[in-house]
Amino acid sequence: MSPKVISRLALGAYLLIFFGYLLGPLVVMSLTAFNSSGFPSVSPWACFTFEWFDVLFKDQRILNGIKNSIIIGIGTVIVSIAIGLSAALVLTQVWPKLRTTYYTIIIAPILIPGVVLGISTIVFWDRVSRLLGPSTDALFHNGIFLTILGQSTFIASYAMLIFVARLARFDPGLTEAALDLGATHTQAFRKILLPFMRPAIASAAVLAFLASFENYNTTTFTFGNYPTLTIELAQKVRYGINPSISSLAFIIVVLTVFGALAFEAYRRNTGNKERAKEGKAAPKSGGILPGFLRGNPAAVVLVLLCFTVITAVGTAQSYSPEQCKMDVRAAKQLEIDLRIEALEEKRRLRELGKTHEGPDIFGTPEVESEDKAPSSSGAFGDVFKDLEQGD
Amino acid sequence: MGAGVTVNLENVWIKFGDFVAVREANVNIKGGDFFSFLGPSGCGKTTILRAVSGFLDPSEGRVLIGGKDMAGIGPNKRPTALIFQNLALFPLMKIWENITFSMEVAGASAGDRRKRADELLDMIALSGQGDKFPSELSGGQKQRVAIARALCAEPDVLLLDEPLSALDLKLRQHMRTELREIQQRVGISFIYITHDQGEALTMSDSVAVMRAGIIDQIAGGHEIYDHPATPFVASFVGENNVFRGKLQSVNGNEAVIRTNRSGDLLAQITPTAVGKMKAGDDAMMFVRPEALALGEASPDSKTTISANVLNEEFEGNSYSVFLEGDGGKQIKMSLPNLGQDRESSKGSSLALHYDASTAVVMPAGELASE
Numbered sequence: 001m002s003p004k005v006i007s008r009l010a011l012g013a014y015l016l017i018f019f020g021y022l023l024g025p026l027v028v029m030s031l032t033a034f035n036s037s038g039f040p041s042v043s044p045w046a047c048f049t050f051e052w053f054d055v056l057f058k059d060q061r062i063l064n065g066i067k068n069s070i071i072i073g074i075g076t077v078i079v080s081i082a083i084g085l086s087a088a089l090v091l092t093q094v095w096p097k098l099r100t101t102y103y104t105i106i107i108a109p110i111l112i113p114g115v116v117l118g119i120s121t122i123v124f125w126d127r128v129s130r131l132l133g134p135s136t137d138a139l140f141h142n143g144i145f146l147t148i149l150g151q152s153t154f155i156a157s158y159a160m161l162i163f164v165a166r167l168a169r170f171d172p173g174l175t176e177a178a179l180d181l182g183a184t185h186t187q188a189f190r191k192i193l194l195p196f197m198r199p200a201i202a203s204a205a206v207l208a209f210l211a212s213f214e215n216y217n218t219t220t221f222t223f224g225n226y227p228t229l230t231i232e233l234a235q236k237v238r239y240g241i242n243p244s245i246s247s248l249a250f251i252i253v254v255l256t257v258f259g260a261l262a263f264e265a266y267r268r269n270t271g272n273k274e275r276a277k278e279g280k281a282a283p284k285s286g287g288i289l290p291g292f293l294r295g296n297p298a299a300v301v302l303v304l305l306c307f308t309v310i311t312a313v314g315t316a317q318s319y320s321p322e323q324c325k326m327d328v329r330a331a332k333q334l335e336i337d338l339r340i341e342a343l344e345e346k347r348r349l350r351e352l353g354k355t356h357e358g359p360d361i362f363g364t365p366e367v368e369s370e371d372k373a374p375s376s377s378g379a380f381g382d383v384f385k386d387l388e389q390g391d
Numbered sequence: 392m393g394a395g396v397t398v399n400l401e402n403v404w405i406k407f408g409d410f411v412a413v414r415e416a417n418v419n420i421k422g423g424d425f426f427s428f429l430g431p432s433g434c435g436k437t438t439i440l441r442a443v444s445g446f447l448d449p450s451e452g453r454v455l456i457g458g459k460d461m462a463g464i465g466p467n468k469r470p471t472a473l474i475f476q477n478l479a480l481f482p483l484m485k486i487w488e489n490i491t492f493s494m495e496v497a498g499a500s501a502g503d504r505r506k507r508a509d510e511l512l513d514m515i516a517l518s519g520q521g522d523k524f525p526s527e528l529s530g531g532q533k534q535r536v537a538i539a540r541a542l543c544a545e546p547d548v549l550l551l552d553e554p555l556s557a558l559d560l561k562l563r564q565h566m567r568t569e570l571r572e573i574q575q576r577v578g579i580s581f582i583y584i585t586h587d588q589g590e591a592l593t594m595s596d597s598v599a600v601m602r603a604g605i606i607d608q609i610a611g612g613h614e615i616y617d618h619p620a621t622p623f624v625a626s627f628v629g630e631n632n633v634f635r636g637k638l639q640s641v642n643g644n645e646a647v648i649r650t651n652r653s654g655d656l657l658a659q660i661t662p663t664a665v666g667k668m669k670a671g672d673d674a675m676m677f678v679r680p681e682a683l684a685l686g687e688a689s690p691d692s693k694t695t696i697s698a699n700v701l702n703e704e705f706e707g708n709s710y711s712v713f714l715e716g717d718g719g720k721q722i723k724m725s726l727p728n729l730g731q732d733r734e735s736s737k738g739s740s741l742a743l744h745y746d747a748s749t750a751v752v753m754p755a756g757e758l759a760s761e
């Protein structure tokens with residue numbers, strides 16, 4: 001083997017391990033969502049089932065948590081984008097001289113632990129509410145209000161970083177050109193700067209929503225009567241979890257893949273169109289494919305994924321693992337029976353030995369230990385584990 | 392289109408902190424004129440234009456457009472339209488939307504805008520390209536779109552900030568004629584900025600030559616070329632041979648300058664310095680390469696220069712001959728290429744003759760750096 005081949009193999013192995021490490025937990029977790037076993041597990045595999053999705057969609061607390069998370073996520077997106085955009089504008093356009101000072105102040109919330117932000121949010125708004133009198137109590141102690149503001153303190157900073165990066169590429173001459181052509185400052189902002197910022201606003205919105213959705217540290221202090229999904233999940237873990245959480249994770253993974261593919265497909269599609277405009281032929285991958293799929297593997301995968309999801313949901317309606325479950329239950333019963341039989345057999349043997357050999361008391365422990373060894377690690381050993389887990 | 396409107400700068404100073412970018416500018420531009428500011432990079436041309444279009448206020452002095460003081464009037468309220476040095480087309484708008492942006496912000500309907508855009512696209516010979524984006528056009532086409540966009544705003548004064556600098560030579564020459572045609576058609580005042588003297592001379596009715604914030608001369612192209620007011624203008628506009636010395640004698644509008652190497656030389660005093668120069672003053676004399684001709688050596692003549700040939704370059708329609716001049720400076724002369732084989736005169740000494748009316752003398756001063 002030449003060194004080249006070896007290094008290539010090593011690289012391949014490294015990539016395998018790397019991606020295994022990265023994606024392995026997600027894959028395992030997704031699989032547990034389809035195992036009928038009552039605890040999230042892959043082995044032993046009991047039955048393929050969709051029941052945990054049912055359980056998930058019937059769990060009022062999870063559903064309520066999702067609802068709260070979405071409301072708070074949307075609120076956080078709006079507040080963070082507004083604050084982040086204005087901060088970025090001030091930073092780049094209004095006070096370019098105070099830039100570094102201002103930058104440090106704005107960026108600080110990212111460096112401060114979320115726990116501190118959470119505590120300071122409730123303390124601060126509690127003070128404000130006392131200052132303004134009891135009529136404002138309902139608002140300033142409202143979980144949704146506090147959580148949105150608490151999360152926005154640092155998510156707005158992330159949004160601002162995205163905006164500053166985009167603004168750095170903005171040509172202020174364009175605003176001047178608009179003014180020169182008679183636009184008011186508002187018109188110049190709306191018609192020139194805002195359209196330019198649109199892609200950055202879109203990515204900041206996605207980022208802000210995700211950051212809000214997955215936030216725990218800050219939210220745990222501010223949620224009040226409106227627990228978010230992360231709060232609900234954390235509370236659930238205390239009482240023991242079941243695979244419906246895996247099914248939730250699976251749905252989120254699928255949605256993420258979906259979103260990523262859709263974005264990629266869109267990007268490729270526009271890219272291909274531009275290339276076509278420039279007179280270069282769009283790459284042809286399949287003659288039978290409709291135009292928007294051509295030269296766009298992401299779109300192809302996206303369409304396939306849609307089919308898969310639709311079929312899966314379709315079969316889930318009719319598919320019933322009852323038979324399999326019964327089989328598993330029967331198999332378990334059988335194993336238990338066998339186990340009991342074996343124990344009884346042993347006892348009988350022992351009694352027999354006692355009566356037959358009488359005074360030979362040293363022989364019995366040996367027989368017992370020989371008998372026990374296979375039962376703990378052999379074919380029957382797992383039955384007990386399963387039984388424990390099944391409860 | 393708005394009729395030609397006058398633009399006046401009255402004693403305008405523009406300062407950035409302690410730095411003076413424009414010093415005491417007094418400019419009167421007639422309505423319908425094609426007026427150019429010519430000067431090297433960083434001399435304050437863009438700064439003047441920004442003061443006219445309203446992006447910055449003069450530190451001192453007044454800007455008047457159509458006789459009206461523009462102080463406190465923002466760029467969106469002035470009857471000017473600026474074509475930016477980098478064009479500043481809106482990249483996310485189609486060409487027709489770019490062109491009619493001024494109508495859009497004024498509230499015109501899409502139908503009207505489309506119609507006007509088509510007219511203007513016809514005018515700039517880009518019919519049918521209105522639905523493209525700026526990134527899909529060539530440099531010259533973008534140029535024309537920028538002009539159409541500015542004209543669509545129906546300004547009284549069109550300001551152009553080196554709009555041709557990004558183009559290659561051929562296209563630049565083509566656009567020069569086109570710009571001049573457009574200006575004559577619409578009949579509004581053009582204020583044009585360039586550091587290319589050829590551009591300024593071919594297109595303008597009047598040229599202001601600037602040096603480091605100071606306007607040295609305002610005059611027509613011929614006047615600037617033939618009678619430069621300062622050594623800077625003489626050396627910046629076109630090619631010129633400089634001879635330094637002290638004035639020997641002054642006689643009306645003629646003077647004799649005593650040079651180190653070339654002896655006494657006769658020249659006309661530039662009109663702005665007539666009556667202000669006397670014998671003994673430090674002076675500079677300028678003769679253009681094309682005003683020099685081969686002549687007879689005669690030590691007494693005050694219009695003959697003898698010098699050794701250092702080098703010779705063939706330039707197609709002419710030869711450039713470089714001779715040893717004063718203080719390390721070379722004297723350049725150009726000889727027409729008349730077709731016959733010329734013998735190289737390299738190494739020999741030549742006598743150069745000029746007509747006294749083609750040489751100008753003026754008080755010594757700063758030269759344009761090469």
Ligand SMILES: Nc1ncnc2c1ncn2[C@@H]1O[C@H](COP(=O)(O)OP(=O)(O)OP(=O)(O)O)[C@@H](O)[C@H]1O
Pocket residue numbers: 407410412430431432433434435436437438439586
């Ligand atoms: N906003 C500003 N702050 C400080 N100095 C400035 C500013 N704008 C321009 N200057 C200075 O003023 C001088 C003139 O600048 P200006 O842009 O008018 O030059 P210009 O003649 O247009 O040059 P070019 O041909 O390179 O475009 C330059 O030295 C420049 O550094």
Ligand SMILES: [Mg+2]
Pocket residue numbers: 436437438476552
């Ligand atoms: Mg400039």
